[in-house]
Amino acid sequence: MKNNISLALRVITFIFVAVALVLGGVPAIANAAVHAYPGMQISTDTSTCTAGMVGHIGSARYVVTAAHCYKPGERVYDSVGNGIGWYEAAYGNDDTVEEEGFALVRLWNNVTPTASMGKFGISSIDELPPQGAAVCKIGATSNWSCGSVTRASTSDRVMSDLEALPGDSGGVVYRGTADGQAAFVGIVLGTTVLGETVVEPAEKIQRLINSYGPTASNEFRWYVTK
Template sequence: MVIRRTAAFACGLAACALALFTVPARAGLPTAPGPETAPVPGLDPAATVVEAMQRDLGLTAEQAAARLANESRAAEIEARLRARLGGAFAGAWVTGDTAEHLMVATTDAGQAGVIRAEGAHPVIVRRSLAELTAAKRALDRAAADRAPAATPLWYVDVRRNLVTVHAADPARAEAFVARSGADPRAVRVVRSGERPRPLIGERPLPLRYDLRGGDPFYLGGGSIRCSVGFSVRRGGTSGFVTAGHCATAGATTTGPNRVRQGTFQGWSFPGDDHAWVAVNENWVARPWVVTGTGLLTVRGSRPALVGAAVCRAGATSGWRCGTIRQLGVSVHYSQGTVHELIRTDICAEPGDSGGPVVAGNQAQGVLSGGSGDCVRGGTSYIQPVNEILSAYGLTLVTG
């Protein structure tokens, strides 16, 4: 079956946008907005995402709005089917310009009716998601012992029901797979030109005192620059999350105006690629991401599916959109391997590291690294935000 587009089109772009990007008011409960819930001046956040999707995904405004609605519904259906299918679940993804098709893989043909009843398309496969994940983790363990220099990344590819290994030298990658003990029937090696690298850069920056995702920050008073991810809190302390490779122990940060900003409280790289900074009283944590035309208000951190549209903000290349290609990807940088990343076809540039990635108004993660650039096109790798929040006991600042 097809995820219905009729309702998305019938309500019109403005109504669909309101349904996706607003939270219903609760009658009789007056609110006193604090600094992190103040309204964004002069901008419809839904329009910001729709405009970027039109530019980068080649969609019309109506298609972009329909895609956001379909992807939101697909995420809810996927969660229900994951629970119902149990050990037979083998992954899910969306397809089509408006994400109108939800594909759900299972190893049990007898459960096809359950999948169809939810409006999704069943795909019968040989291996469960648990089996594929076990094969990938065998590669992760092998990389911890001896990192494969010519093997930049590997991941569970739910659409192929395989673990895919990218390699500049396939023969060396095959040896890496054999050494790992992973089931060779579950793994394929492909020749790849991806060259992952952390994206630190330098450039003149605008003045800002609000803490906003996508704005730049400097390490101490130097020239090394990364991007703010999402605003967070821990207890009474405000701050932001970013990439771990942007941090050093006890390092301080300054904002784009060179005003003292904060101090790194925790970081991890490689293995993971995340960090968080506690800011001082000069900076106010906002639930905002800087886009090409204004600010987007972050509402939550519900994970998106493979195939979903995502957009990224960065201090160098700005506001860019693309789609999720794979989840749970292991990426080998020269500094070491980082696991459980999201791979997208969004381009990125040095200086974008740590910047926020969203699906609609839902936080997905922060930029870890990339391959290629925004002139010829490229690939980017994203550290999931919910893992960061859990690792440091943080709460996402939302509007």
């Protein structure tokens, strides 16, 4: 992994010893009554990350997470072992700011995507919160935590003092809104040598998916609550 001065990422994908036989192929259907939502744990047989946000390209529904979480073609499960889909596409590897991208989990047809996170949900997209703005995140390992934006945001990165642990990669970062809902800021990528947590902005992710995603015939769109 390259060093990018003080902003070098310590990739925080949690790798663990596989205890199940890796099966070939992708099943056509998942378990019934399964939902995909921001902040949920997403795991393969060899790694765990966190769902950042949900969106769609035409009728194809996706969970978006960090690029370095990508495991080509591998099945993806929620925290209790329900299958939700498979890793279909990715761009980048998150080693440097220029290589930051995305990974897409294609959801099985009977998995329901939702922007709800329980008592509130993602109702809008926040374009680059200012330095000092309060932000929160959900990670599969560290769960909920809040902090603030530590530097002036750019179109490439939002820097924060949010807690981030192995397994939190890809986790949703959001700001509270006046109506008690949340605005999607971006996803957790990793931490720097200075201890800051790097957030990839929502607008950048959407732009990269539209440029390098599975298809250019339909625009990628985020799911939001009504």
